[in-house]
Amino acid sequence: MNRPRSIILVGDTRKERSAAAIAAHEKWLQKRFKVVLRDLDGSADLSRAEADLIVLFGGDGSILSVARRLAGNAIPVLGVNTGRLGFLAEVPLDSVRSSIERLTKNPIRTSDRMMFEVEIAGNAGKRTLLALNDAVIARGSVSRMVHLRLVVGEEPFTLVSGDGLIVATPSGSTAHSMAAGGPIVDPELEAMIITPICPHSLSMRPIVLPARRAIRIELARRNGDVVLTVDGQEVVPVADGDAVTVRRTRKPFRLVHPGPGAWFAALRDKMGFAGALTPKLK
Template structure:
């Protein structure tokens, strides 16, 4: 899907907060965020799991399954892992997300914690850019029966355990045989996920507006087995034909154990999530900052 960015004058009234509640000092930061939003005239709720893991009782809670009918905006306080978790839960609900980064490495949670009051004030007033991201959906088949399924905003990963040997996979794309592969695993990544595990395995970085899917092998036996970018509408079927202690996971957050002969069918989902960024957001600036690319004065 294209990385559509538009300005909007919409004012968000009902806002749900989701957070990395394991972080030190999280409750204090969450209350400060809630007060900023209340001062802007917003009604604030805590996502139910976040609420159950904090001592905050003065803010009402709401489960993520009810966001679509009751919430205008979700604000995530944490990192990309926290954003991935809630994005998968509310995908397709047409509720946008804003990410506030508590750490250092965050592509989707792109607002630094120290800038939150200034930046959020402008965004709540309607000064933001909208960025639509697509997800992958996958089914795990055993003897033609579905034994597992999942959504992934970043990636679907087939890999072995740390103590087992290489695995062997057969890959078909749109019903055409692609290859047999011996490796430690295979990553199927969206453009969003191209800066995650896929990049660590040597895969290319895709701009969010690129309509493609990355296949990146993990430590392949044949060095000629390189990452490849497939069309956005590709249907990928991966079959496990050799290996022990093999699993498939979705955004590293849900997992299904595999047996020889199991197949994973992966395609683009019709569900999307919308990320909101400050008006000065730049994907290239984010890459420079997060990956420490060299930056020189420009005459442009």
């Protein structure tokens, strides 16, 4: 992509670290770019916004939220990490200016990330949400087993009994799915990862499917409250007769990479993948 000229500044100024980072860098950014929008409270309609780049001060949760709010808008997002892990918000605070300076001198390097459209439909109507990481159907506050019927395309596949089920994107493969024993998948692949949560079966394992499939989850038998959680941020109760359908969106989320090999470096250094590289590879 071409070098950016206009930017949208995004951050939650109610959070101390984000507010301090924006205050420290906003004037510097204004000297280098035309700031066409300041979204510091999450109220802007990013799906209709126009700019060359979004500079986001926040953590991985902020990236997830902005990805859903963009709703297919192709503006690339550069995440400056003011949170904890910084797996999606990859730019550390101490290298904000050097990373952004590189963007003014070189074409933007982006990574297109597949997203999900998550539809829950039943007697109460239909609601559609977007997900960058995952959709989780799981038990509520009471520790009782849930029973979910899984349909792939139009083909009944299996019954999952346990704490629930995760349907993850490749970007979400390093989040809840990984913690539940799912595989790590390169985020630029297009795939759907189905990971059971504490299945009451010795043979139930995670499975990876092509992204062209649609996955439908139905409540086979109620045994307490069941909830749908999208990206760990949006929660919808699942009622009797509801069906949750997960499919790929037409347009991806576009994330700016600060440099080549950034995902592998983050996997190694931030997630501790396979320990340190010692001795160093030649």
